[in-house]
Amino acid sequence: MTKIFQAFLTGIFFTFILDFFIFLGIKQGYIDFYNIDLYYNILFADNQNIFIYTLFSAILGFIVTYIDNNKFSFIVIGVLFTISLSTLIPSIGHSLGEMLLMKKNVVLKDAKHIFYGDIYYDGRTQITFYDNDLKKIILLDKKDLIDE
Numbered sequence: 001m002t003k004i005f006q007a008f009l010t011g012i013f014f015t016f017i018l019d020f021f022i023f024l025g026i027k028q029g030y031i032d033f034y035n036i037d038l039y040y041n042i043l044f045a046d047n048q049n050i051f052i053y054t055l056f057s058a059i060l061g062f063i064v065t066y067i068d069n070n071k072f073s074f075i076v077i078g079v080l081f082t083i084s085l086s087t088l089i090p091s092i093g094h095s096l097g098e099m100l101l102m103k104k105n106v107v108l109k110d111a112k113h114i115f116y117g118d119i120y121y122d123g124r125t126q127i128t129f130y131d132n133d134l135k136k137i138i139l140l141d142k143k144d145l146i147d148e
Contacts, residue, residue, distance in 0.1 A: 007062055008057060008058060009061070010061045011059065011062070014064065014077060015056045015060055018080055020044075022084050023044045025087020025092065026087065028093055029090045029091070029092065029094040030101065031043060033090075034121075034128065034137065036121050036128050047100065063077075102119065103119040103122070106118065109146045110140070110144045115129060115133075116131070116133060117129055117130045125141065125143070126142065127139070127142060
């Protein structure tokens, strides 16, 4: 049981580092590109998928702890780190941010207006929205929007 726990903690450690660089790339390549006022830790916490994180933690922990082939473990961890660090390239971080955070061709309504455009970021209390009619980025309070 101790070795299983050690493997899982090892996996959590490696997955956390990989996740850190993935979200850092999204912050630098996507969030900062659109001048969205958002701290890194909020981005990291609000968009973390616990099931994927747990799965990667278990897999990486198993590979590092239980597989006796150090060359294989090093290759797997190295490839994952290379992929994770590649998000620091602005175009890759921007593309990943678009895939994960952007919602295109959305219609939102409040009491007075109907907004047509793209959601750049759906935050805790505000939505960063590109309005196609105004041709600019606007902030919409979630409490003011009408659900359909």
